[in-house]
Amino acid sequence: MKHSATRQTRRGRGPALRIGRSLAFVLPVVLVLSGTLAVTRVDWSGDPADSMLAASEAASSKTAPRAATRAPHEVLRDRLLTELQEEDPGTALTHLQQAVNERPSLADHCATIARALGRAAVKVYGPKRAQSYSRPVCDTAFASGVLAAHG
Template sequence: MTHSARRIGRTLALVLPVVLVLSGTLAVTSVPWAGQPSQSQMLTASSQNVSVPAKPRAPHDVLRDRLLTELQEKDPGTALTHLQREVEARPSLAKHCMSIARDLGRAAVERLGPTRAQSFSKPVCDTSFATGVAAQTQGS
């Protein structure tokens, strides 16, 4: 009888932790969420839901976003001055200067209206800011 008891004890010692872990795991995979007490959602791991690191953004896109924010917080003249300084400091941005200035012109019209936006025109990247103002004015 001692041998049988030992054998049962060993079996339980091996099986019981596995059963407890599995039952605990199953218990927490089905959780009713707030606001939906009658519906249970299953928590499952999926390779499709894994976060993918963002691709590094191009320097000209970062600059465009920063200058558009600056235009909203300050004024178009400040953003244009900073665009000119950035292009002078980093000549590789020159090929994007016209498109950034045009986007600033469009954003200036959205914020200030065409007449007031035009008053901020500067000869940065040729006349791209003024072109953006004009394009946005015609499209409105």
Template sequence: MKHSTNPQTRRGHRGGPARRIGRTLALVLPVVLVLSGTLAVTRVNWTGSPSSSVLTASDVSSAEVSSKAASRAPQDVLRDQLMTELQEKNPGVVLTDLQREINGRPSLAKHCSSIARALGRAAVRMYGASRAQSYARPVCDTSFASGVLAAHS
């Protein structure tokens, strides 16, 4: 008599209740995780402001979303953030942050020069032409330096 180490199974046998439960979970669990993640994201306050009311996707009409998006383009938001930062930090730090943002979001690269020129003009108003020029770096093809020159002229 020969003994086999492989368990004997019947052909066509689908397995017991554990196997059926496992298959059901394999189908249902990803759906549950996706839905719960989607619902959680709609409840997150993405604005950063400590607002008590939470806005869900169903509360905003598509017309409102498109009008707000059109009025505040990403490059305008970045420019405003960097201008505010320029009030608190030196232009060298702000230019480094601009470069980091451009590297992180390549879609903003086409706006890098105009943002850097605006920062250069603002730096001249704050520091004077010679001091502002000392912070110039090769960010966005030296657009900061051309902004300093344009504001100085």
């Protein structure tokens, strides 16, 4: 048997092999630990009061019991309608404008909320007095709500 004069090199015995072996050891450990952490955060008892999410929802639901299941614009509309009845439409319109300024995502619903306030104002104050509270919040949506409820 004759050996060749050229020297053969072994492929894969450099830094790539060391990295591969390190990953082969570390990756399963990381996956097991992350899976264990994910499983411990899930409420397996079936009681929603025990879960971490339920605790954060309970803190926010003290102010509005059904706020967790309703859209923010619906919560705002109901709060402003209550405020309109307890105070006046001017205060409700001011708070509507402030809410839209603070959360621009509510701007899409501003006109419908203002119309609902206009219709409610007619029921509470009558058409003439309700129209006196009209201001340029969400264009003229409040005024169109007053007109729709009156006409």
